[in-house]
Amino acid sequence: MHVLVVHNRYRSAQPSGEDRVVDQEVALLAEAGHRVSRFERRSDDIAGMSLPQKAAVPLRVPWNPAVRAELAALLRRQRPDVVHIHSTFPLLSPSVVAACGDARVPAVATLHNYQMVCPTGTLYRAGRICTDCCAGALPLPAVRHGCYRGSRLATIPLAVSLAANRRRWWTGVERFFCISAAQRRILVGAGAPAHRLRVKHNFVPDPGTRRRGSGDGLLYLGRLAEEKGVRLLMTAWDQVRARGGLGQPLLLAGAGPLHDELASWASGRDDVRYLGPRTRAECAGLVAGAAAVVAPSVWPEAFGLVVGEAMAAAVPVVAADHGAFVELVEDEVTGLRHRPGDAASLADCLGRIVADPARNAALGAAGRRRYERDLTPQIGLDRLLAGYTAAIAQSATAQPASGGSPGGGRRRSR
Template identity: 75%
Template structure:
């Protein structure tokens, strides 16, 4: 199969699960013998632009005509069977959909977050879940300055959502939702249910698994409030005040709370801030864990670190909302704590590190869950199934006449 993958890579200064998923899927497809090309932009390149070039970036978020022309020409030359779209913010824009229509190539899109119904894609504001824009206009996001705390910075995202909503919903043959929880939110928001398929992200074999009970608890991810970092610090302080957990907490990653985490961890024997780890270091850190901690306060659309832990035979302690409730079977493959409650998180961490805790049995169950639902073989089949459905759907429309007129043409929404 010939596939063109479209992706705007996130900045390399901070870990991106989305970049990782794209790279892993491209490698998986190539290893299986499929012909994969990549059409991408890199957010890192913005820094090298001139001052006027940087100022123009927000104007390109809703629509980038140069990308439409370049991608359409590439599609006509490469003639892929299907285009697989991932992130288009900020340099690609939904103009990629028009390019697919121009070239007559069917498109699928992985929805890595909630940007179809929420300008910043998080369904989170001021430390709590927020659905004000779901099923309505994105004006509340502008009013609250939901993207980077800025009304001005939120405007391009809100405008893109408003003017391109119909283009997305009619121009994509098949959407990949990365969890059933995400799909449920999007269906309630009015997205076409018949085009929303659940396709969990897969995780490659880590090459190293846990041997024994583990030696630390691990938080691995972006250091941001939505990821529950402050909640974790509060829970750990509660545990420390009660005599500790018996194993240290390792925090690895980078992000806006890095300075706060560094200061909090300084001088403590029970906490180690490891900074940003490379891929092999991450795998070794996971394999040495009693459990991986995922205390996100926002509704995670998936939870890649939880499945990476499963692959290594390590259980997770995660918030009982969003996708975590379908990834983690409470008491079997890990533990679920009440979202946003430090005391509940602390209780779960004490339980999983207690002497005689069933952590090793949970680790074995987690590994089995990985093999059944998140292995490369499962991931490949679900990818190809989605591609075949998109191609068949587009072929049927071409034979019978496309009743979705205007699905991709035009220069804006």
């Protein structure tokens, strides 16, 4: 099969699990003998643009006609069997969907977040879960609150793109991969076409090593941001310390906007080790050496790669009881789930996860079994190819693609 992957890569200063998923899927397909081409843009390129070019970037977020023409021409030359769309923000735009229609090549898309119903993709605002933009056709609440970077002006292009292209996405893409059932429920509830949405968890490469012994330290590994529950974890750990501690340190690895605050909080403490950003190999070693991995997100995560990585290494998880974590972490079987946003509940789970080494080992072993059942590369490949095959079959019943501007789509015979 020939697959063309469309993706806008994140800034290198803000490492993204989404970029990693894309790269791993491309490698998986190639290793299985499939031909993979890429059509990409890099957000890093914005820094090198001229001032007029930078000023034009927000205007092209909802629709980039040059990208549409370039991709359509490429598709006509290469004639791939299917196009797999990932992120299109900010340099590609949903015009890539129209390009697939122009060239009459079926498209699938992975929904890595909630950007189809929330301009920022997180369903999180001002310290709480927010679904204000899910109910209506126009995401005006996001503009009113300046949800993107705290700016109404910066939020407008994202809101316009969501409103103008919603129908384009829902009619122009044959199959959507939701990375959790929780994500799919939210999207269907907001009006997404249920028959086009399939759950395909992100796969996790086998680390090749598993935890030996009981491990040392409770590990947070991820972006240092409020929505990831970093502040909640700090509060919970202070409660743990007030109770006498656990005899194990809290390990924190990652980068993000809360770096300075976290570094200041951790400074001079013997029960906290702030490790900063780490390489992928170093992260794998940290996971495999931990007593438990902590995922305290206060927003409803659409997946959570670190949870899958922990299970692959036979390490139990403490996670928030919402979003994808509900289906990934079986409470009292592969880990423990705490009440979302509740520091006391999190502190209690942190204590319980290391209180009994034998039980900790049993939770980790159960997590490894769950990984082998649902999250291996082979399972990921099978589900990926099944989605491609279904999209190609569905496209064969379609009428010729219609042209047009945002909001259009392909009409289908039923």
